[in-house]
Amino acid sequence: MTEEQTKEFLKNMISDPLYDQILALPKTDLHCHLDGGLRLETIIELIQKQGIAYPIDKDKIAQMVVKDDMMFQKEKSLVEYLKAFEITSSVMQEPDSLERIAFELCEDAAKENVRYLEIRFAPILHTNKGMTLEEVTKSVLRGMEKVEQEYDIVTGLIICSMRHYVPCGIAENLLKSLPYSTPKEASIYLAMQAAQHTVEMAKQNHHIVGFDLAGGEDGNPARTYEKAFYHVTNGYVPITIHAGEAVGAESIEESVNYLHCKRIGHGTNLYNNKLLLTYFMNERVPMEICLSSNLQTCAELTNFEDHPFKYYLEHRLRTAICTDNRLVSNTTVTKELYIAAKVFNLDLEHIKLIIMHGFNAALYNSYYPESQNAYNGLRRLRNRVEKELNYPDVKTIVSDEYSKKYNG
Numbered sequence: 001m002t003e004e005q006t007k008e009f010l011k012n013m014i015s016d017p018l019y020d021q022i023l024a025l026p027k028t029d030l031h032c033h034l035d036g037g038l039r040l041e042t043i044i045e046l047i048q049k050q051g052i053a054y055p056i057d058k059d060k061i062a063q064m065v066v067k068d069d070m071m072f073q074k075e076k077s078l079v080e081y082l083k084a085f086e087i088t089s090s091v092m093q094e095p096d097s098l099e100r101i102a103f104e105l106c107e108d109a110a111k112e113n114v115r116y117l118e119i120r121f122a123p124i125l126h127t128n129k130g131m132t133l134e135e136v137t138k139s140v141l142r143g144m145e146k147v148e149q150e151y152d153i154v155t156g157l158i159i160c161s162m163r164h165y166v167p168c169g170i171a172e173n174l175l176k177s178l179p180y181s182t183p184k185e186a187s188i189y190l191a192m193q194a195a196q197h198t199v200e201m202a203k204q205n206h207h208i209v210g211f212d213l214a215g216g217e218d219g220n221p222a223r224t225y226e227k228a229f230y231h232v233t234n235g236y237v238p239i240t241i242h243a244g245e246a247v248g249a250e251s252i253e254e255s256v257n258y259l260h261c262k263r264i265g266h267g268t269n270l271y272n273n274k275l276l277l278t279y280f281m282n283e284r285v286p287m288e289i290c291l292s293s294n295l296q297t298c299a300e301l302t303n304f305e306d307h308p309f310k311y312y313l314e315h316r317l318r319t320a321i322c323t324d325n326r327l328v329s330n331t332t333v334t335k336e337l338y339i340a341a342k343v344f345n346l347d348l349e350h351i352k353l354i355i356m357h358g359f360n361a362a363l364y365n366s367y368y369p370e371s372q373n374a375y376n377g378l379r380r381l382r383n384r385v386e387k388e389l390n391y392p393d394v395k396t397i398v399s400d401e402y403s404k405k406y407n408g
Contacts, residue, residue: 001303001304001305001342002303003072003303004164006071006072006303006304009342011340011360013335013373016338017305018338018348019334019339019387020340020408021348022150022207022317022334022337022338022341022348022351023112023113024113025111025113025351025352025389026113026114026115026353026355026388026389027112027115027333027334027337027358028108028112028115028117028118028320028333028355028356028358028359028362029116029117029118029268029322029333029358030118030263030286030288030289030320030322030358030361030362030363031118031120031320031322031324031325032117032118032119032120032322032323032324032325032326033119033120033121033321033324034092034101034102034105034107034119034120034121035088035089035092035121035125036084036085036088036143036216036301036324036325036326036327036328036329037101037105037108037119037323037325037327038088038091038092038101038104038105038327039104039108040058040061040062040065040066040106040327040328041058041391042063042090042091042100042101042223043087043088043216044057044058044061045091046091046097046155046158047061047091047139047144047285047326048185048291050091050093050097051116052090052091054087054090061087064084064087065084065087065088065327065328066084066327066328066330067080067084067296067329067330067332068292068296068329068330068331069302070297071171071292071295071296072260076295076296076298076299077246077297077300078216078245078246079216080297080371081293081297082216082327083323084325085328087127088327088328088386091123091126091127092126092130093127093128093131093167094129094136095131095133095136095139096139096310098126098136098139098140098143098405099140099143099146100138100142100143101138102119102141102142102143102144102147103141103143103144103146103354104143105146105326106143106144106147106148106151106155107147107150108149108332109153109173109326109333110147110152110153111151112332112334113334114333115152115153115154115381116153116154116155116156116358116362116378116381117153117154117155117156117357118155118156118157118158118209118210118341118362118363119155119156119157119158119160120157120159120160120210120212120214120296121140121157121158121159121160122159122160122161122162123136123159123194123197124161124162124166124193124194124212125138125162125166133193133194133197134197134201134313135200136141137157137197137208138157140157141157141205141207143153144157144207145207150403153167154208154364154377154378155166155207156208156363156364156379157202157205157207157208157209158210158211158212158240158363159194159197159198159210159211159212160194160210160211160213160214161190161191161194161195161211161212161213161214161225161303162187162190162213162214162215162229163186163187163213163214163215163216163220163222163224163225163242164214164216164219164220165198166380167399172234177301178254183329184224184325187195188224188225188227188228189222191225191228191230192211192227192246194211194228195211195228195229195231195232195235196332197238198211198232198235199231199232199235199261202235202237203272206221206364206373206374206375207331208237208375209237209238209362209363210237210238210239210240210262211232211237211238211239211240211363212223212228212239212240212242213225213239213241213242213243213255213259213309214242216246217242217243217245217251218246218247219281221239221251221254221256222243222251222254222255222258222259223254223259225259226258226259229258229259230258233260238262238263238341238363239259239260239262239263240261240262240263240264240265240288240363241255241259241261241264241265242262242265242268243255243264243265243266243267243361244264244266244267244268244270245265245266245267245268245269245294245297245298245387246297246298247269247271247278248269248272249269249270249271249272249274250273251268252264252268252270252273252276253273253276256279256285257293261382262286262363263283263285263286263287263288263361263363264280264285264287264288265288265290266287266288266289266290266291266293266294267287268286268294268298268301268307268308270287270308270312271308271311271312277315278311278315280317281315281316284318285295285318286318286319286320286357286360287317287318287319288322288324288337289309289312289319289320289321289322290321290323290324290329291304291307291321291336291339291340291343292324292329292330292335292336292339293322293323293324293331295307296329300356305343305345307353309340311345313344313350313354315354318361319354320354320355320358320361321333321337321340321354321358322336322357322382323336323337323366324357328400335353336356337355340354346357349397352389352390352391355385355389356366356385356389356391359382359385359386361383362378362382365379365400367380
């Protein structure tokens with residue numbers, strides 16, 4: 001599909017009856033970043049309210065934070081894509097702002113019939129004005145809990161640690177107190193802080209469902225953070241990892257072998273390691289697939305057809321379609337599922353299968369007493385959705401074209 005054809009089919013998407021059919025289906029979003037899913041109007045309002053030195057103009061802010069045109073650029077990278085978050089995170093340094101942004105993100109998802117949503121974010125990135133990690137996380141949780149009272153949606157929160165050093169409140173204070181430490185050493189220490197925070201918060205609130213490692217993969221191998229993830233594993237908090245997005249399958253392999261993850265975010269390069277692919281098939285390891293985001297950040301992908309998603313589907317991998325960043329990638333779950341259907345020739349029964357992959361891969365944990373009722377509620381939701389979808393028998397999707405492409 002050429003650039004012009006891609007733009008044309010996305011332009012006509014909303015008028016396609018298939019789009020309305022997908023919109024009406026109950027859905028999940030398992031990979032959705034809080035700081036990538038703000039409303040443009042909210043950013044502008046908070047910039048003005050907080051006196052931040054960015055233009056108070058919707059079009060200018062959109063040019064700075066919406067990166068959907070990156071999918072057509074020859075020179076593209078995750079580093080360039082992540083520049084948008086400098087702006088979004090700048091307005092997310094106060095409790096009321098975090099609560100509002102969390103509520104609005106969940107509300108936007110609920111309005112497209114997302115029934116189960118996992119938000120993820122790194123609390124450390126929101127400490128520039130002196131908030132503690134607990135204050136940051138509790139602010140987000142308040143927004144999530146409010147939306148559950150108003151909409152038919154169940155939410156969970158994944159706390160992220162960062163692979164690379166990010167200059168922010170707690171991190172900068174750490175380097176000042178330990179003048180001989182390197183940024184890499186600081187990032188390892190901060191990952192342990194995030195791990196300890198996650199386990200403690202999970203004991204207090206059932207919405208804490210997982211721990212993640214995010215940020216630049218290149219030069220920041222997963223095994224570096226093994227101790228932090230060992231702490232989380234011992235705390236019985238499920239783990240999902242960003243891996244195989246910007247580097248090869250070795251990043252995914254490390255995430256499985258060293259960090260003991262239950263799911264993988266992106267995993268675009270999994271097909272390069274056939275033994276690992278077989279492991280994912282046999283163990284039913286879920287993958288969080290973000291089509292638009294991957295096309296915007298991966299230089300190897302020049303169009304949607306280049307994405308190995310259908311190859312994974314053919315090999316019976318548990319693939320859940322996700323947004324990654326609703327604002328930055330200019331997308332929704334409905335849009336991502338529509339792209340999958342049109343590009344990879346999937347019918348509505350295949351889409352229902354992918355949706356159920358999402359419900360079956362949910363990280364809502366049942367390890368702490370407070371979480372048991374919530375976990376049972378999620379199981380009831382999943383069973384209700386199965387009936388609502390008239391869930392089909394598992395289909396085998398065969399395509400010699402894709403098998404030859406990625407096996408060759």
